[in-house]
Amino acid sequence: MAGRRRVSGSSVVALCLLLVSLVACGGRTTADPVRTEVQQVLDRRAAAVLGHDRSAYARTGTAASFDNLGAVPFAAWSYRVTDVDRSGDTATADVELRYRLDGYDPGPVTTLRTVRLERDGPDGGWSVEWDRPAAKSGSQPWDQGTVRVVRGTHSLVLGVGQSTGALRGFADLADRAVPAVSDAWDGAWAERVVVLVPESLEAMAGLLGSPASSYRGIAAVTTGETGGRKHAPADRIIVNPDAYGLLGTLGKQVVLTHETTHVATRADTAAATPLWLSEGYADWVGYRGSGRTPGQAAPGLARAVSEGEVPRDLPTDEDFGFTADADRLARAYEGGWLACLMIADQWGEDRLDAFYRAVGAHDRRAGAVEDAMDAVLGISPDDFTERWREYLRTELG
Secondary structure (H helix, E strand, C coil): CCCCCCCCHHHHHHHHHHHCCCECCCCCECCCHHHHHHHHHHHHHHHHHHCCCHHHHHCCECCCCHHHHCCCCEEEEEEEEEEEEEECCEEEEEEEEEEEECCCCCCCEEEEEEEEEEECCCCCCEEEEEEEECCCCCCCHHHCCCEEEEECCCEEEEEECCCHHHHHHHHHHHHHHHHHHHHHCCCCCCCCEEEEECCCHHHHHHHHCCCHHHCCCCCEEEECCCCCHHHCCCCEEEECHHHHCCCCHHHHHHHHHHHHHHHHHHHHCCCCCCHHHHHHHHHHHHHCCCCCCHHHHCHHHHHHHHCCCCCCCCCCHHHHCCCCCHHHHHHHHHHHHHHHHHHHHHCCHHHHHHHHHHHHCCCCCCCHHHHHHHHHHCCCHHHHHHHHHHHHHHHHC
8 A cells, every 4th residue: 555654563663752841642731730739720610619618619719709699509519620721829710610409400501710829939829800791691699799598499599689579579579470380381390490580670681691772671591401301401590689579569560480491491492493492482372361352462563463464474583672663572572472372363372383393303494394384274374374463453453
């Protein structure tokens, strides 16, 4: 075989020995002693968090944030150092923090952190100088101040800058939302939620790692990973206290029930699921049993329909953008809700649930809605859209 020659086993061994200071046999780089030492410091820090040991935590460096998280019920807390940049007696580490709330998170939350450390002399150990969210990563509640915790029957509420009484109010709303969702959604889910209540809109945006302008006027959002049960998502309902506080009693309940629906349906929500369906279904559950008529719950669309401006198509994902025009955003939610309400009215609630799951069972958007409509509803997308437009005229005209 041209261009090849045999190499003896002894030569291979010698070559590995020659390169061992740079690269280990098998292609693995040798361990970085600084990275190992930093990992050991953070391992001790994690053990102190789980052991509620402030003294042990302080021995690893700054303890400024320890008291902020003392009331949070952690089942797991660990760090993984991914990179270290050392300059003399200081080092900056890129770190993955993984934690899980006891009794609520089926899987861990993973968040990126940047940790600055300093060394006590050439022979001293490393200690943490500060620990912050990495660039473009959201903060955690304890980064913003002391966390108060209120437990409900079906809920865990974590708040910063909020009174215990206010947090109890959120727990009560969530405890009503969970059974309401379970009554509507026939899929299996944990039947419990975690609600984060920051001090302000700006603090909410900080938790999400986004500009505050993206959420102005948005009462709450739910975070979590889509893509099936194997991902074991740890969902969070995050409240915007500025916008939420402007709502009436019914509005507050609808919002919490809407967001709780996202938690319940998360495992059956995928990239294939259009926002008109996921948001419309959540609104359908939120308003279910409220006594609100379509005209009352969808004033924007009702006004458009009365003026002869019936939408030609179902809302697109772009229509749901938080930075979109407020009227356009409202009509998108209303249109999705009325599409789901129509399915429940004309095909039945069980068929609505089955349709939602059938769409989410697809890996990609192309063909997902079409296949699910054909298999579950026995109708084409074009016919569905025409039926939806007529439903708008009937219910809102």
